[in-house]
Amino acid sequence: MRFFSLFALFWAVVGYGQAEPVILRVGFFPNLTHSPALAARQLEREGADWHLANLPKGSKIEWRSFNAGPSAMEALLAGAVDLTYVGPSPVINAHVRTKGNELRILAPVARAGNALVVRKGLGLKTPKDFIGRRVATPQLGNTQDIDARVWLRAGGLTIKVNGGDAQVIPAQNAELVLLFSRGDVDAAWTTEPWVTRLTSEFGGEILIEKKDSIITVLASSKTALAKNGKGIEAFVRSHYALRDKLLADQVWHEKLIIAGLGGETRSTPPKATLIGPALGRVIFDAREEDAARKARLTAAFTHALKDSKDSGLLNGDAPIGPLLESLVSDAPAAK
Template identity: 40%
Template sequence: MPTTPHARTRALRPRARRTALSAVLIASAAALAGACAALDTPADQGAEAAATSGEATELRLGYFANITHAIPLIGVADGTYAEALGDTTLTTEIFNAGPAAVEALFADGLDATYIGPNPAINAFAKSDGEAVRIIAGATSGGAQLVVREGIDSVEDLRGATLATPQVGNTQDVALRAWLLENGLRTSVTGGENDVLIAPQENAQTLDLFKQGSLDGAWIPEPWASRLVVEGGAKVLLDEKELWPDGDFVTTHLIVRTEFLEQHPETVAKLLEAHVSTGEWIAEHDQEAAQAANTAIESLTSKKLGDDVLLRAWSNLRPTNDPVAGSLQTSADHAAEVGVSDKVDLKGIYVLGPLNAILAERGQEPVSAAGLGTE
């Protein structure tokens, strides 16, 4: 019988599990209080409350039905998250792209969400650095520019129509920045374009590409692989080619700052589930791919074909590391292409709770690259 992270958690002796978790919660709460105290923001005022508040009655969590969200896909589906949260009710919502998830978070419809870097940057900037914090990485890699036959270079894209998941989302910014770097203009305000970008839902992108109405798309997995395998597209650029060592943040976990301050134990339990699921994925690579696919099917009523699944899975890396060094570059790109203003990201990361859990498990800490408290 396949082993799931949920089954593995249940196999632990209850007393040992409770003792270990209690130790982590205490360490995480202390780390959180220290993190808030270190930030010169209104979060200072919540530091004392963070150490004493009770657990939340409900955690509202967002994520996408994309393979780049493998950790929540698997961990929510098999019960790891619900079990880790204990008496806290887990409520989930599925989004197509990051800006919509941020809107829900700002409207107090979410407490935490898995999201790409640029929507998180925008949320941080629009709230003057107050509304959100990044608390963990989730995925590196897994985004490509795929195009129709006949397009063999960036210059061949002049006059083309390309899709992205949503204006201002991570892939949208990456595409606009890369085109600008190569001398091709795009506009988010109806100005002149050398390349027309048509943001839309990923499923619509696949249909329109098959119909010949799109020349290509810069999209995350599994959609890049679906366009290649099902639509006959080819890869013009794998985004990892643009980053040192091919490592860049595709998905990370953010939380409302207020929720983080008020319910540190709940956030620690969320991170426990996140880390446990990531460990299981690392130990069960191909089984994890199938588990993520099953979760996608349950959410969308459509299962990825084996060719699509294997191709997509090989292009990404689930990780606790938020690859913080790539975040400022993404922020700079967004400003360059007119999606957002220039932003100082200092304080966007609170990684103390995550690092407390990693230390408890004998793992190396992850870095905020100078943009938060380590």
């Protein structure tokens, strides 16, 4: 009996020590503010899967592409993805919608990389100049859509979902570029590489560039974390490691992104003369002390909540604290 007890204890210890394989469904957007996802996807195509090398043997990652944040949040709340790269405004909207009980930020990813681009020669300098004008954004309620509405309303304009002193027109980024190129809109508030395309290919000029604002985070849900918390945490730590390598090797980073965008769009890869400047406008969050990072994110999401309310698209409130209670430490893993 004693032998059997020791034998059972041995296998219990061994069994629990072996990590079970996981299946993670990860959302992302095919733009440069989500370049760690683009890089990981391209490494998969090249047969050097970064994340699976850092997850338990037998694990699988299923990537889901979205045009903008509101769609990604719908998928997260519906259980169609386990975590996603996404902007702050859709996270805040979903956080308030679920009364602070469901959305959780895992890590900051990037800042800047977005701008309001106007067509030259129209004299668009202040919000008042936009009366009667049309401004394109990637999706109703996404971060750039909120930025556009808040900026115009702060300048005294009446902005509604339909109509108002100026029209804010949600359109997918590829369509947004087409509308701008044809003169169907007078300005566009979007992210990279679309900002650089509008300025370098279609004669646009940057009016506002939000260089310090958070543009991308990794987010999950309490439901997903309860089901697969260890796997999700392992992915975030793998993301940190990939981020460090990308930041340390800009040439490798650009190479992966150029090939990655071609792969995502199934078209000719963009030129390095486009991606270099565009990627240079995105600031990727480097390693940061946990307490300082949490304080910075608390301030940023408090501001994002105010912006969403000021945009006229959000009613209600929710505490910011629970949103940040599942942050994954960025401290180096113990060896």
